[in-house]
Amino acid sequence: MPHRPAQRIGPFALTRTLAWLRLCAIAGQSVAVLVCAWWMQLDIPLLPLLLGIGLLAVFSVFAAWRLRLPWPMSEWETIGHIAADTLVLGYLLYFTGGASNPFITLLLVPIALSAAALSVRAILAVAALAGVAYLILLAWHVPLPMPMHGEDGAHGGFSLHVVGMGVNFVISALLLGFFINRLAHALRVQQLEVQRVRERALRDEGILAIATQAAGAAHELNTPLSTMRTLLPELRREHAGDVTLAEDLALLEGQVDRCRTILREMVAFGKAQLSQEPERLSVDQFIHGCLERFQLLRPEAELGLELDQPTALTVLRTPPGLRHALLNLLNNAADASASCDSNAVMLQVTREAGWLQLCVSDRGPGFDDAADAALLGYSQKQTGLGLGLALAEATAERLNGELTAGNTDQGAKVCLRLPLAVIAEP
Known part of the structure; x- marks a missing residue:
């Protein structure tokens, strides 16, 4: 174009x-x-x-x-x-x-x-x-x-x-x-x-520039993480008598392993994006895989799920970016709920009129007004990179879907709607 x-x-x-x-x-x-x-x-x-x-x-x-x-x-x-x-x-x-x-x-x-x-x-x-x-x-x-x-x-x-x-x-x-x-x-x-x-092209260029920087950072971070992963067990053995320090070192070792896992997933995700080969999973397998990943990232979150049986059995040709788009929405919802001293996050998965709808609700302050709800690339959070909604919106447009946002009685609700003709098995 x-x-x-x-x-x-x-x-x-x-x-x-x-x-x-x-x-x-x-x-x-x-x-x-x-x-x-x-x-x-x-x-x-x-x-x-x-x-x-x-x-x-x-x-x-x-x-x-x-x-x-x-x-x-x-x-x-x-x-x-x-x-x-x-x-x-x-x-x-x-x-x-x-x-x-x-x-x-x-x-x-x-x-x-x-x-x-x-x-x-x-x-x-x-x-x-x-x-x-x-x-x-x-x-x-x-x-x-x-x-x-x-x-x-x-x-x-x-x-x-x-x-x-x-x-x-x-x-x-x-x-x-x-x-x-x-x-x-x-x-x-x-x-x-x-x-x-x-x-959309200007936004995608910005996302591509960030992705390029992230790939370089991931490559550079691998060496210091490997060094820390080698030194932390030795420090634990040297200070085995100090219980408090040993606990802190064990926590740091777990965080280093988590960072290495994230970097490996980034590399695997990049390879999957280049190959453009979608995964063939049922909606139930896809959703529970995302939720398991989300619970590892945010163990404090109280996650609720609404998924009916006919929708759960639908087989998807899941593109690589869809999982990360959903995780971004869940992370944003968890952050919004946490700002109001709540850990509640709700995911509703429905299928209607040829569309698969993934709606994420939180117990946060919601959008200031309808204009803010329409600006999906704009983040109201004081922390983070402010890219979650923009990346989710880019994924939705790439799959001929849409991302909508609005307020509920208890917080905000963001829905990712995708056509089954694009993402589902015939």
Whole structure:
């Protein structure tokens, strides 16, 4: 995805708009021809006109089929669709008065739509196509028979032309207003998507920089940890008589082993990320594995779990980052509860409408307001790195999911929602 803002909507959006416009044209042209031939009793070549409308209907079916194909739509292919529409419109106008037909201004509609979606070169090509069609119809056409009114029929012909101009104005206004509004809406949506992708790319670059620093730190920490792991047992043996010091040294030895375990897990997690091979686990196995890891990190936490049997049996293709995202949410919840002298953390796992939902609740102060709840990358904690929610949100977006946050009666609640179509076994 390019990082510069898009300047054009694109050929595909225009071609799709032309497909809908073509259906309106087929209906309007059919009604106009039948009204002129049967109600107004004009002597127009009915069979050639219906043949032209039929050809446009056949091309409309082809265009709809083409839009369903996965191939990218080029500008010149879109110009080809516009050329087909212009050719059929020119064919119909040839048998109905040519340039004197008030509906000749419909040749401007493709130019207006192209100006909102294509490059300058393509717009010039469409304008040249419409100009050539107009010049040909100015020189060669079948005169439109006018109804007789009065002695020479001139007044009747002028009245019919004025009525046609009025109908043409209404049609042009409706078409241009409706379809250009659709193209403008598509442009706004595209600009918002580009902005969101740019923001996510900037955030991911920051996370990648931190991850690079963490990898270097993990590599450098391995040597001093190994040294401490070697010296601590010797110190314990030398000071075996000092019970208090021996207990402190035993605690330090346990913390060193814990640091080494964390570093090994970081290396294993990095290898898993590079291989992109997901683990195949049931929801029950995945959740209990995360909770065991969390209890080792936070033994003081009072963790509650709500997991129904059908959800527990769902088999997941667990991506490497999902476990760490859940652990980050649990750690944040434990910190929030601890700030209010509580150790309670609740995890609710549910499955609904094709989504797996992991909701973590705490007994903390909650978010200050709805704006803070929406800023998931922002941390209110005074300690820590402030990356837990940002990493969890990045994992959710990578898996086409979402991370939502809000307040409850007892604290805060953060939910990680993931589509089962992405993370579950078929």
